[in-house]
Amino acid sequence: MSETTAATTSGSTASGADSGAAGTSGATSGATIELENLTKRYPGSHEPAVDSVSMEIKAGETVIFVGPSGCGKSTTLKMINRLIEPTSGRIRIDGEDVTDIDPVKLRRKVGYAIQSSGLFPHMTVAQNIALVPKMIGWGKSRIKSRVEEMLDLVGLDPGEFHGRYPRQLSGGQQQRVGVARALAADPPVLLMDEPFGAVDPITRDHLQDELIRLQHELHKTIVFVTHDFDEAIKLGDRIAVLRERSHIAQFDTPEAILTNPADDFVSGFVGAGAALKRLNLTRVRDVEIADIPTVTVDDPLQTIFDKLRVSGVNELLLLDKRGRPYKWLRRGDLMRAKGSLARAGTLVHDTVTRDATLRDALEAVLTDNAGRVAVTGRRGEYTGVVDMETLMNSVHEMLEADRLDAVEHQHELEEQRAQLTHQEQEGAGYGDPGGAAKA
Amino acid sequence: MNFWDYLGNRHQQLLTDAYQHASAVFQCMVVATLIGVLIGVLTYRSEWAGNLATTATSTILTIPSLAMIGLLIPVVGLGVAPTVIALTLYGLLPIVRNAIVGLRGVDPSLVDAAKGIGMSRAARLFKVELPIAWPPILTGIRVSTQMLMGIAAIAAYASGPGLGNEIFRGIGSLGSKNALNQVLAGTLGIIVLALLFDAAYVLIGRLTISRGIRV
Structure with a gap:
């Protein structure tokens, strides 16, 4: 969890990070x-x-x-x-x-959020969020800053949204405000x-x-x-x-x-x-990520040629200046494009983050024409590749582990039951073990 | 004497009558609004009580106004009292009906949400239900006012205040040279007042209906 908090705060602007930290430290x-x-x-x-x-x-x-x-x-x-x-x-x-x-x-x-948001149509977004803090007697300035903080928290720009009426929001935005209202008084x-x-x-x-x-x-x-x-x-x-x-x-x-x-x-x-649903429960960061040779757009062509020849793979991943996946380069691609990097290869159209579920990864792998997808870090930089084989292996392992857990669980239950039966038998006397077992 | 000369000669009297007419209607509307909304608030949550309130107030409206005032005179005497009572009673129906319809029309999930975030019964009523039901209630008040403008003219029958006196004087002296002028002045005065009140309601609506629910 600390990792996630770090990710969200460092990802936002300096002021956002400040309010985020204030929000979490004081929160119940x-x-x-x-x-x-x-x-x-x-x-x-x-x-x-x-x-x-x-x-x-x-x-x-x-x-x-x-x-x-x-x-x-x-x-x-x-x-x-x-x-x-x-x-x-x-x-x-x-x-x-x-x-x-x-x-x-x-x-x-107790915060309460319901279907279709339950926002009061005659109050602005800010008034809706301020309702509970007002009822429990918070001061004006505290309520004001809290409203801003809550809007920030649910990903709506306070300046833009706080004076709007619910009917001026989309369904998703209304729902966010609904959650903000439910959480306003912490x-x-x-x-x-x-x-x-x-x-x-x-x-x-x-x-x-x-x-x-x-x-x-x-x-x-x-x-x-x-x-x-x-x-x-x-x-x-x-x-x-x-x-x-x-x-x-x-x-x-x-x-x-x-x-x-x-x-x-x-x-x-x-x-x-x-088994498919099980994929939702595991994240890409939990499985083994493969590594493939990469080159950057700044590398001279000769290096790229050499890498392709030496590494013995069919494919290279070309990264842009900031280390983000840019293009897949196959062996013949450069020749066909007559040595022009700008024209060679196929653009990377889909990547997954390390927080994505395996299901997302599978989706991406299935739609990719070569059956693999690049994994990216926080700022979109390349960290590895997931392909069909990795997915298959990890799913097998996962299901096997689950099965073992289940067997163990079953075992425990049976043992407990056996113990109970045993006690009952002893309690009922030795005369009629069959009847006691039935009971 | 043509109509304009008549107006010029009598404008003092006419203005006094018009003022009293407007004032009577206004005061009765305030009372009718308070009573009407109160009845609405007390009855809207029960099926039969709400229907009873609507039926009762609409029954009142079916009594001819002249008869109503006539019936009130032996009980409360002549003058202001029968006028105020009759006008207030007539003004109730549109307000009660619209208050009940408006309050019942508030989305139950909003009431649920209001409860769920810890609003007391009173807070729910004053901060959620009444503001949302306010546009139809205001419409009811408007309709009532228009109606009372006309009915108030009858009040002159019981020696009440207002432009009705002008009309009744005219009717009483039919054939004399000012009869038509009198009836005309009274009637037009009422129409002008009604239009002024209506304009005021548009303004009140602008000021009191939240932009979030204004159509």
């Missing part, structure tokens, strides 16, 4: 959330809408509630800030029982109810990346509801797969759910292509 990080037998029963219906959910969420963790529509995931979320009052059960935030405190007071400590907990459900896929992808970046900086406890399992895998530290009445089918890390779904319901929900 997450609080634990405990739900204990949380139940919601609506009058006039037999079955409870949410049936005795118990769950512990660690501080600074992103937990995703995922499940089919109508499974009660949203209801469960809304019980955490008591927009829906639980019929029974307890809610504890940071150890404090909040089930009976004034809900208005509770909600000011709550330890952030609840998000399908926040990206109403934006187009490209914007959604973008917003998800932004949320990951934000969370790296802020370490809030985030509870996020979605029905999109891919979104859950991408964002979650842990995922709670919920079935009807909010029963927890499985509550585990994305890796564990993908490789070892607890039952048919979960594997049905994970859907086909678990």
Whole structure:
């Protein structure tokens, strides 16, 4: 994580780095959330809408509630800030029982972002963000600087956006402001109810990346509801797969759910292509990056010729003056272009960063005509190459490791079960071992 | 005596009448707005209460104004009292109906969001629901005002204030040489007042409706 913070601060301007540092040092990080037998029963219906959910969420963790529509995931979320009052059960935030405190007071400590942003149309962006700080009595100048800081944080230019009205923003921008408003008073907990459900896929992808970046900086406890399992895998530290009445089918890390779904319901929900989805969980920096010979545009032609001949490879990567991948050069290319570097070779049209997922890398490799993609560093400089073979090998290794984990897990469970059976047998006496085992 | 001479001779009286007319309508509108919005706020969240409020106020509107004032005279006497009561009652319907429609029209997800970020019931009402419902409410107030301008003329029947006196004097002395002038002066005066009020509402709308929701 320290790496990511460093990356974001050094990447921005000097003033941006200052405010970023101020924001992170003073920020409240997450609080634990405990739900204990949380139940919601609506009058006039037999079955409870949410049936005795118990769950512990660690501080600074992103937990995703995922499940089919109508499974009660949203209801469960809304019980955490008591927009829906639980019929029974307890809610504890940071150890404090909040089930009976004034809900208005509770909600000011819990950020809340919803689908289609929920911005108030008659207030400007700045007024929307300032709402909660104003309610908890911050001073004017503090609110003003906080609004600027929040806009900066969600990637909107404060000067340009703070006086705008929500209807003058695109869907993605509205959603960013919605998140900024939820975080304005620096709550330890952030609840998000399908926040990206109403934006187009490209914007959604973008917003998800932004949320990951934000969370790296802020370490809030985030509870996020979605029905999109891919979104859950991408964002979650842990995922709670919920079935009807909010029963927890499985509550585990994305890796564990993908490789070892607890039952048919979960594997049905994970859907086909678990191995493909697994690619989303590994980043390019985690796999072995190959190196290929490179030359720069400043090298004399003779060096390039020599390199091609000596290295025994078919291809060179030509880098521009700042070390960024520029062109792929093949053996015959230079001859055909009559020795002109400007005309030889094919332009590099796609690169991936070290933070990209393996899925992104696979995508790039598949669309590349030679089946490889250059990996770049922070400023776009060349750091290596990923090709099909690397990907295949790492996926194999990954799946093998997962399988071993799963087997081990299974083993533990069996051992536990065996122990239980053993105890039961002993308790039931030696007379009827068969019956005890059945029980 | 032609109409312009009449206006020249009587302008003192006419201005006083016009002023009293406008003042009566204005004051009754303020009261009707306060009561109307209050009724709207109290009833919009319940299906039947809201419908009851709308039905009740529209029933009032079906009573002919002359009959209403006639009925009020034995109860509250002549003069200002029956005028104010009648005008306020008539002014309610458009305001109550538009307040209910406007408040019910606020996107429930916005109310949810307001709750979710920790706004109290009062803060939700005054900072979110009423400002968003304000354009239709203001329209209701405008419609009400136009209506009351005409109805206020009837108030002269109960010896109330306003331009109605001019009209009634004219009707009472039909055939005399100033009768037509009197009716005309009263009627035109009311029209001019109505237009002035309408212009004022446009200005109020400009000043009070947020740019974020102005159409």
